[in-house]
Amino acid sequence: MNINKESISSFLKQCERVLRVSKKPDMDEYKTVAKVTGLGIIIIGVIGFIVSILSQVIFYS
Numbered sequence: 001m002n003i004n005k006e007s008i009s010s011f012l013k014q015c016e017r018v019l020r021v022s023k024k025p026d027m028d029e030y031k032t033v034a035k036v037t038g039l040g041i042i043i044i045g046v047i048g049f050i051v052s053i054l055s056q057v058i059f060y061s
Contacts, residue, residue: 025033
């Protein structure tokens with residue numbers, strides 16, 4: 001991997017551009033993201049629980 005002054009400068013310019021474009025989410029956006037994330041965690045947990053129950057029923061009966 002070749003690291004030189006130009007690649008570091010390019011990386012820093014990209015970081016600066018990302019920081020200029022990004023913004024702090026407002027409360028409604030934050031609540032929406034929190035709800036979607038929580039729902040995703042619950043769905044994955046339910047799927048894992050169902051798979052666990054099915055595997056116990058199939059392999060131990």
